[in-house]
Amino acid sequence: MTRHETQPFDGQKPGTSGLRKKTRVFMQPNFLENFVQATFDAVGGVQGKTLVLGGDGRFFGREAALTILKMAAANGAARMIVGQGAWLSTPAASNLIRQRGADGGIILSASHNPGGPDEDFGVKYNMSNGGPAPESVTSAIHQRTQEITEYRKLDAPDPDLDSLGETGLGEMTVEVVDPVAAYADLMETLFDFKALRDLFDSGFRMRMDSMCAITGPYAVEIFENRLGAPTGTVTHATPLPDFGGMHPDPNPTWAHELMDEMMGDAAPDFGAASDGDGDRNMILGAGTYVSPSDSLAVLAANAHLVPGYAGGLKGIARSMPTSAAVDRVAEALGLDCYETPTGWKFFGNLMDAGRVSLCGEESFGTGSDHVREKDGLWAVLMWLNILAARKMSVAEIMADHWARFGRNYYSRHDYEALPIEQAETMLGDLRARLGDLVGSEVEGLSVASADEFAYTDPVDGSISRGQGFRILFEGGSRVVLRLSGTGTEGATLRVYLERYAPEPDGLDHDPQEALAPMIAATETLVGIRERTGRAGPDVIT
Structure with missing residues (x-):
């Protein structure tokens, strides 16, 4: 049986970051199925299409992924590319969509919100450019949720999400991939990994707090394995369904353990944290907190020092609530600076049109045109590359920046x-x-x-x-x-x-x-x- 009768649920209107509800709401019979079917219908169906699927490892993520796979098979999808264990950071999912030429993707996350059976869950659809669905699509999804009468789901055993490789699910191919490798490889094309290895070889000390969330495996692979940072540089590196009881939001309030260390007498040279799904970042130096707005401005002013941006920026964009600090940098560099509403889809339009290559928002999100999502570890690597090139501390870079731009x-x-x-x-x-x-x-x-x-x-x-x-x-x-x-x-x-x-x-x-x-x-x-x-x-x- 593949067709199942259902009735609409109230409250299935997705926002700029998809649909977020309490986990138990999503666990209700038919609630997840209704929203996924409405999403498939709103994008013109998934017959013959290839989609990417993964999430931040929060509670109910694996179960949701298995349901979505069976629904995709029943709806005629040709291939689903899934992160091993149903894991994918949001920027890694965006990269896979773009790299593999997929038709879109589903990301299972509530970003920086807490996880667990009594906390939050979310489902977001990303388009073929790797970015969040525009309002025209989210409106169509909402409309469909209000009129849905049935969903399609294959009656089949659960596919294996832990073994790499391809298996069949009905007529559909399920391809389980390493969730980290393609993203880490992309980072090597953008940054000077030799200079970063030399930085760590020189005795440079860093603390990366992954907050028991998805970037743990990514950070260990990049910083400790590929760049040679000492084992233990990444803390809270194992993703947990409830984030270890943490609120995985990288700000001074919730990342207080990192803040205490970085403001202490024995602080490392550099500190950073990322959130539940890996798209946000907080930057710190010894005794120094860098606000997200200042971070965006510093990255813009120094991007030419990073190999992936050595040719110059096309333009810069910031969300309207973000401070005007980056505007002053753009003016000095002779670049266009766009002020957009909050929501990464607005940046995606500008990047797809070739108007900007760097963007950010005050809510601890920065990114570039390498993907169509904000990207926490990318921002950390940008800072490290700038520190390696300028041979200055975070505090010195901030003082120099303010002296130049105010x-x-x-x-x-x-x-x-x-x-x-x-x-x-x-x-x-x-x-x-x-x-x-x-x-x-x-x-x-x-x-x-x-x-x-x-x-x-x-x-x-x-x-x-x-x-x-x-x-x-x-x-x-x-x-x-x-x-x-x-x-x-x-x-x-x-x-x-x-x-x-x-x-x-x-x-x-x-x-x-x-x-x-x-x-x-x-x-x-x-x-x-x-x-x-x-x-x-x-x-x-």
């Missing part, structure tokens, strides 16, 4: 799991007052402009509205507010605070102190703490 003090304050109605009402009230804010003075700051960001894609002309609120003050400071779609319950309000300091004597303050006027102005304008009863943000990055 400093954009920047921080993000997250208010998590707010009641959705409360969050939407709060921002709705702000929307109604935007026109009255220009010219007003708030906590000693003069409002220069205020709007709700909308983006017209320069490649396909599509328009994305309602992408966040921007309040710009005289002198280059600003506040951005938007609701995030990466959580699985309630609403997460993200508040982005930025202050530009061009003078040398304004470059060495604690960011939260430097941003104090912006924090006060935001509370006066929006009243987040007063209206939510929260004493402060849940996470500060």
Whole structure:
């Protein structure tokens, strides 16, 4: 039997990163099957197609992969390329789609969200370019979930996901591949591995925290096996279904063990962390934290030192909430700099059109046109290659960068799991007052402009509205507010605070102190703490 009757479920609308729900929601009978069938239908079916499949190893991932394989076979797919054990980091999956000329791929991950039976799970479809599905496809998936009456699934024994090679599943070929090799090989084409081996041979010390998530095996292979870093350089290197109880989000709050080590007296020269599915990164030096916005700017300013980018960048792109630090680099280099909504698909359009080769967002994501996803280990290797070329510490590179370009003090304050109605009402009230804010003075700051960001894609002309609120003050400071779609319950309000300091004597303050006027102005304008009863943000990055 391959056809199974079903009924629609509410709440199967995918966001920019696919569909994320609590794991037990996905484990309901027919819930996963409905969404996968709707996805297959929305992309025109998978008859005769080749797809890539894998995920970050979180709880329910293997079971979901087996279900998807049987559904792909019943829907007529010709070949499924699967990471061994159903493992693939998100950037590695993007690379395989592109390298193998696949028609698309399914990634099983909820990214940086916790994993386990009572935590989060997710399913995302990526297109033939290796990037996330555009809104036209995610809308079609949602529409199909609302009308679905049956799904197709092969009644067959589970295929072997642990042995490399090809097996048959009905008329479909299942090809199990090493999840790490092709990605590690790609990294060798972009970076000077000899210079990096020499760096480690010189006594350079690094700590890489993989947070019990998918990049552990990748990091061990690249840093310890191929580059010769000492055994133990990679910590929390074994992916676990519940990430060892960790929240696999590489920021100062959740990667506190790494933060403590890097800020301690015996800190290594360099520290980094990556998230659940391997697409995010945090960069640290001894006693030095590098904000994601600053990291993007430094990579842009120094990309010419890295072999894969020695010919120069085509252009740069950043998400709207990301600080303008990289804009100043782009201006100095004579490059176009695009400001997009949050979501990697917007970068993908620009990269496919040959307009940019480096991009990033403030939520610990950076990447380039080598794949169509953000890529955590790629960012770490970029930093290492720059350190090897410049023979400076992270702190010295940051000081030099700020002296040249000025400093954009920047921080993000997250208010998590707010009641959705409360969050939407709060921002709705702000929307109604935007026109009255220009010219007003708030906590000693003069409002220069205020709007709700909308983006017209320069490649396909599509328009994305309602992408966040921007309040710009005289002198280059600003506040951005938007609701995030990466959580699985309630609403997460993200508040982005930025202050530009061009003078040398304004470059060495604690960011939260430097941003104090912006924090006060935001509370006066929006009243987040007063209206939510929260004493402060849940996470500060």
